[in-house]
């Protein structure tokens with residue numbers, strides 16, 4: 001998600017300017033996109049990661065994980081769990097976050 005009107009200090013050159021993405025100002029973002037070097041600047045992590053804490057939320061997340069494991073399509077998962085598109089994305093983000101944590105502790 002980009003916020004074109006937000007002024008930031010660019011992590012590439014240290015200048016103030018309008019934020020494009022990846023904590024780069026518009027000029028630097030275009031430069032790196034043109035030169036194929038955007039991958040030097042990882043996408044900024046989300047400010048807050050939502051993890052369900054209520055019993056219902058945890059049940060839904062567990063069910064989400066089951067459906068993902070069963071290769072159910074996102075549209076179908078959304079319908080099965082009666083979620084809005086935004087809610088499904090939140091569960092997806094929480095699920096992937098927890099998966100990554102498990103992968104790291106297993107390694």
Ligand SMILES: [Zn+2]
Nearest residue numbers: 010012013028
């Ligand atoms: Zn810059």
